[in-house]
Amino acid sequence: MRNIQLIIEYDGTNYCGWQIQKNGVTIQEEICRAIKQVTKQEANLIGSGRTDAGVHALAQSANFKTLSTIPTNKIPVALNSLLPKDIRITNAIEKSMEFHSRYSALGKIYQYRIINNEYGSALDWHRCLHVRHKLNVEKMKRGAELFIGTHDFTAFSRENTSVVNKVRTIFQSQIEVKGDELVFRIHGNGFLYNMVRVIVGTLIEVGQGRIEAESIPSIIASKDREKAGITAPAYGLYLSEVLY
Template sequence: MRNVKLIIEYDGTNYHGWQKQKNAKTVQDTIESAIKGLTGEKAELTGASRTDFGVHALGQVANFKTDSNIPGDRFSYALNRILPDDIVIIESQEVSPDFHARFKSKGKKYRYLIYNSRFPSAILRNRAFHVSYKLDFESMKKAASYFLGTHDFSSFRASGSSVKTSVRTMTDVLLERDDKIIKFEISGDGFLYNMVRIMVGTLVDVGMGRINADDIPKIIESKNRKSAGRTAPAEGLYLVEVYY
């Protein structure tokens, strides 16, 4: 069988996350249904990241096996004719039989948007975290810098995770502001359950003066979820890129 890789952009607002579930619409089962409609095959789609309900993607990666004779680079065109407007295959290609979107991944990049304004945005209501309080951006920027490097990020992990280790390496961290939009971007070799959302919630608490920026190393060292800040909502989170 041939192995086809997809790079996918989607608005997660109307989906119960990536992974298929009983009695719930997800991104995975929507694309699998489109593949079946196109090829007649019941494909098993493997995604690099199991994004949660409401989380978006600019560069989710997935792969599936097929006996179809459709050229790998034409799957994007064919599937986009079938898929709903909030899911787009931005690239498709045939890859080696051993390529696995999740197990071959060497890292990911996430983006989180905060809309910092007195009133919410009608346009960004499902695409950014609205914070009405004035935020100390410089303190948030200082706090974010402490996430760089290799640490045990247990303090930034939600319950329900069964990973063997909470140690992860963050290679790039960016926090920038453009008027009312604060953008947080972080790249690393892996992320724990809700890790980016807890990081952002903690940065917002720093910006509001509830947590001191210089306390971030202590919070990391504590390995205690209760010492970190809130969990930011899903709608501001985007999977930007998967590294191989």
Template sequence: MRNLMLTIEYDGTNYHGWQRQDNAVTVQEMLEKSLKKITKEDITVTGCSRTDTGVHALAFVCNFYTQSNIPVDKLPYALNSILPDDIVALECKEVPQEFHARYWAKGKKYRYRVINRAFPSAFERNYACHWPYPLDINLMKAAAQFFIGEHDFKAFMASGSSIKDTVRNIYSLTVEQKDNEVIIEISGNGFLYNMVRIISGTLLYVGNGKISVEQISDIIKAGDRRKAGITAPPQGLFLVEVYY
């Protein structure tokens, strides 16, 4: 029995997230069905995280056990001949038996894309949030610095989550603008449910004056979700990298 680590990229537009569901099509389901066609085995794939409906991934890591002898360098070719065009296998390699794509991850990097202009983009509607209001990028950059480091991010977690430990360490958080596009990139040792989208929404509120830079520290300390900004739409979010 081999333990294989697979890296894939996917366009999440047509899927209800990564995790298998009874009444919706997911990335995990499509991948497991494709692997079954290749290996003739019932395979369960373990993902590095649970991306939501409409969220994308540039390098999503997962692992699975198989008795198949197919060479690891050939498996991506076999998968890509079966998978739909919006899911692509990038790399496969054999890893230790105890490797776990989720529990072995030491951190992740996410990117959030915003189209900042009066009208939405016909081409980017599935890959960026449309924000029609003026944004002060310098204010957003200043606010971003307050998130860096180890904090209790309870105020930036979606309600209903059962997670008890809400302390996370943010390694970096940048805000850049090029023409009408604003890119927020964040890396850390882990993220709470909807944390990246709530931080992005809060930075957008700072950018157009609804929240001041000085309030960010108080919002973090208060731990009150109601004081933070909106949960930014899912289509702007990309999982960029997983650290092991």
């Protein structure tokens, strides 16, 4: 038996998220189908976590166990020949039998792309959020830094969630400017459902002058979802890296 880790890039536009479900096609489902064709075995593909419908990945991590003897370096080629063009296996690594894509992870890095101009992007309309009115980027940068540290992020997660412990540690939170594009990057030991998207929505409202950057610590302390900003759309969000 072998334990194979896959590094996966995908455009989530046409999928109902990562996890297999009854009401639509998912990334996990497509990869499991390809693995079965290559190995002639059913695959229990374990992802590092779920991504929602429309969310993309630059380097999702998943693993499966197999009796197949196909060389590890041939696995990406074999799977990519069977997968849709918007799902690519960029690497395969043979790991110890104890490796688990979710439970072995030490942290994740996400990024969120915003186009801030009048006309948007014809090529990236489904891969970044268009904000027409000029944002105050300096205020957004100051606000982003205030998320760094260990906090209870109840105010920045979906209400009525079953997760009890909402304390997470953020190691990096910053905004980079590339012409008309703002790229928000955040590195944490874990994230709550919708947490990154609510943080981004809050920073957009900071940039619009609706929320003061300096009020972010008090919003965190309040644990009140009503005090944070909107939930930014899924299509601007990318899982950039899973850290082990």
